[in-house]
Amino acid sequence: MKESLLEILCCPLDKHELELEDAEYDGDEVVSGDLACSDCGETYPIEDGIPNLLPPDMREETPA
Amino acid sequence: MKESLLEILCCPLDKHELELEDAEYDGDEVVSGDLACSDCGETYPIEDGIPNLLPPDMREETPA
Amino acid sequence: MSVREEFDEWATDGRDRGMEERHWHTAKHALARMPVESGDIVLDLGCGSGYAGRAIRDTNDAGRVYGLDGSPEMASNATEYTDDPRVAFVVGDFGSLPFETNSIDHVWSMEAFYYAADPHETLEEIARVLAPGGTFYCAVNYYEENVHSHEWQEFITVEMTRWSREQYREAFRNAGLSVAAQDNIPDREITIPNEAEFPIDDWENREAMVERYREYGTLLTVGVAT
Amino acid sequence: MSVREEFDEWATDGRDRGMEERHWHTAKHALARMPVESGDIVLDLGCGSGYAGRAIRDTNDAGRVYGLDGSPEMASNATEYTDDPRVAFVVGDFGSLPFETNSIDHVWSMEAFYYAADPHETLEEIARVLAPGGTFYCAVNYYEENVHSHEWQEFITVEMTRWSREQYREAFRNAGLSVAAQDNIPDREITIPNEAEFPIDDWENREAMVERYREYGTLLTVGVAT
Numbered sequence: 001m002k003e004s005l006l007e008i009l010c011c012p013l014d015k016h017e018l019e020l021e022d023a024e025y026d027g028d029e030v031v032s033g034d035l036a037c038s039d040c041g042e043t044y045p046i047e048d049g050i051p052n053l054l055p056p057d058m059r060e061e062t063p064a
Numbered sequence: 065m066k067e068s069l070l071e072i073l074c075c076p077l078d079k080h081e082l083e084l085e086d087a088e089y090d091g092d093e094v095v096s097g098d099l100a101c102s103d104c105g106e107t108y109p110i111e112d113g114i115p116n117l118l119p120p121d122m123r124e125e126t127p128a
Numbered sequence: 129m130s131v132r133e134e135f136d137e138w139a140t141d142g143r144d145r146g147m148e149e150r151h152w153h154t155a156k157h158a159l160a161r162m163p164v165e166s167g168d169i170v171l172d173l174g175c176g177s178g179y180a181g182r183a184i185r186d187t188n189d190a191g192r193v194y195g196l197d198g199s200p201e202m203a204s205n206a207t208e209y210t211d212d213p214r215v216a217f218v219v220g221d222f223g224s225l226p227f228e229t230n231s232i233d234h235v236w237s238m239e240a241f242y243y244a245a246d247p248h249e250t251l252e253e254i255a256r257v258l259a260p261g262g263t264f265y266c267a268v269n270y271y272e273e274n275v276h277s278h279e280w281q282e283f284i285t286v287e288m289t290r291w292s293r294e295q296y297r298e299a300f301r302n303a304g305l306s307v308a309a310q311d312n313i314p315d316r317e318i319t320i321p322n323e324a325e326f327p328i329d330d331w332e333n334r335e336a337m338v339e340r341y342r343e344y345g346t347l348l349t350v351g352v353a354t
Numbered sequence: 355m356s357v358r359e360e361f362d363e364w365a366t367d368g369r370d371r372g373m374e375e376r377h378w379h380t381a382k383h384a385l386a387r388m389p390v391e392s393g394d395i396v397l398d399l400g401c402g403s404g405y406a407g408r409a410i411r412d413t414n415d416a417g418r419v420y421g422l423d424g425s426p427e428m429a430s431n432a433t434e435y436t437d438d439p440r441v442a443f444v445v446g447d448f449g450s451l452p453f454e455t456n457s458i459d460h461v462w463s464m465e466a467f468y469y470a471a472d473p474h475e476t477l478e479e480i481a482r483v484l485a486p487g488g489t490f491y492c493a494v495n496y497y498e499e500n501v502h503s504h505e506w507q508e509f510i511t512v513e514m515t516r517w518s519r520e521q522y523r524e525a526f527r528n529a530g531l532s533v534a535a536q537d538n539i540p541d542r543e544i545t546i547p548n549e550a551e552f553p554i555d556d557w558e559n560r561e562a563m564v565e566r567y568r569e570y571g572t573l574l575t576v577g578v579a580t
């Protein structure tokens with residue numbers, strides 16, 4: 001993802017702003033890192049450059 | 065025309081309500097009469113059951 | 129000539145029915161998209177023979193359909209062509225609609241809008257008479273991208289506005305109508321003769337005729353009042 | 355199975371591309387109607403292979419197109435299929451969209467909306483993220499009037515909502531979206547074999563297949579945010 005995506009992304013749960021943490025870049029692409037809600041503190045992972053903004057309970061359904 | 069049309073018709077010039085005058089009926093059809101603006105007093109004829117709500121200057125263009 | 133004189137002549141020599149037949153090819157597809165609910169009040173601007181209103185009543189159980197036309201002869205013909213008590217016609221001009229603010233659920237107009245003396249004023253009038261959430265379905269064959277239509281102005285005394293697709297969208301928005309959709313509806317029904325028969329009528333070659341009808345067809349712009 | 359598990363499987367066995375090919379027959383006509391202006395931000399809900407976003411960028415000079423999908427494998431495939439820097443994908447759920455209020459100009463969704471666990475909630479989320487005047491183009495092949503689609507639920511573990519045309523209109527309005535248009539877009543491209551070859555695959559007879567594709571096709575409902 002590009003950082004410009006952050007302009008319109010928000011926390012799926014409470015719709016507050018997200019902050020980019022521990023970002024690793026490839027050019028202007030953010031390839032990994034976390035998106036942390038500025039309000040509830042929930043974090044959402046960026047995996048292979050794709051942010052996973054599923055609500056945490058749906059994300060955890062993933063078979064291990 | 066039917067009287068129900070009066071519910072939504074208005075004077076084309078100042079958009080005020082119209083009042084039906086000198087109406088002649090065929091059943092529930094108004095076949096002739098005048099529609100008079102409750103505000104500016106301009107009148108619009110009903111000819112063969114069809115109200116002519118052209119602004120007066122356009123109506124008068126009619127070749128005599 | 130005025131709108132009234134020009135189109136009274138058309139109505140008297142039967143061109144109202146001719147237009148109905150040709151315009152129906154694309155108009156019916158646009159009409160099929162209108163979200164008319166039972167009981168709705170629909171206005172047909174520049175109704176000509178009034179076929180759109182008849183179709184809307186037949187298919188959608190609209191409450192009432194009113195056709196407005198600047199030509200008394202058109203309105204008179206249209207009245208004769210139906211005995212549906214929920215369809216009626218009014219003589220009036222696009223520049224000053226004789227309808228109350230917020231009184232109409234949907235406005236339809238086929239091949240007529242561009243005759244408005246001031247199309248921006250007409251869009252504002254349409255936005256005024258529409259209830260919030262009401263739609264304006266504006267269908268035209270005469271527009272900038274349809275190069276085959278450009279010469280039509282030569283055959284008619286009323287001045288025509290030739291907007292592009294983008295100018296339609298912009299003008300709608302300036303009048304307070306959100307643009308919900310815009311596209312070209314092809315005319316798949318008109319008969320296009322074989323290659324060998326060209327040139328024919330107004331058509332130098334078959335490609336031009338195919339482009340005019342099957343590709344450009346009718347430009348439909350749908351606006352929503354807020 | 356969850357949406358994630360079900361559609362991760364589809365993405366992995368190539369059904370994302372198969373859907374793209376079939377859905378394109380009707381999706382392209384719906385996409386052609388979207389009034390996307392240069393610079394607009396468009397969201398594709400349940401993007402699958404992401405073809406709609408690619409098409410919108412190619413034809414409309416959209417500013418940015420984002421595809422959201424509940425299946426990480428779908429989003430990952432979609433990312434691979436394009437290198438347009440203005441197209442990006444996000445994993446997320448229809449029930450709680452991770453986008454700011456009023457941040458999107460147009461929402462597109464093809465054959466995906468009815469998988470929402472609570473479609474009314476999803477419509478409210480769509481109305482929230484759309485800027486005033488923004489459109490929601492909702493295209494579905496699975497709906498009440500399309501009787502040939504009813505059995506599809508048997509083949510999928512995710513629960514599907516089967517609304518009628520009218521239920522779509524009503525639900526849109528309840529969520530604050532004005533209904534601007536609704537119609538069926540026929541699939542004129544799928545090959546329908548000759549009479550003699552029936553029964554074939556899922557089709558008992560040719561008439562049923564003709565009705566399914568050429569008549570019912572895809573139901574498109576267009577809503578506008580206020």
Ligand SMILES: Nc1ncnc2c1ncn2[C@@H]1O[C@H](CSCC[C@H](N)C(=O)O)[C@@H](O)[C@H]1O
Pocket residue numbers: 131135136144147148151173174175176177178196197198199202220221222223237238239240243244245
């Ligand atoms: N300024 C104006 N005010 C009202 N009606 C007008 C007008 N300019 C043109 N018209 C009407 O618009 C019509 C255009 S011809 C199209 C008729 C019909 N909608 C059809 O599809 O066949 C004519 O009937 C003409 O009288």
Ligand SMILES: Nc1ncnc2c1ncn2[C@@H]1O[C@H](CSCC[C@H](N)C(=O)O)[C@@H](O)[C@H]1O
Pocket residue numbers: 357361362370373374377399400401402403404422423424425428446447448449463464465466469470471
């Ligand atoms: N609740 C939900 N949230 C997010 N995405 C969902 C979802 N339910 C289904 N989907 C996604 O919606 C898609 C439906 S398949 C349609 C894909 C694509 N629009 C096309 O036309 O081909 C799948 O990719 C699936 O993962």
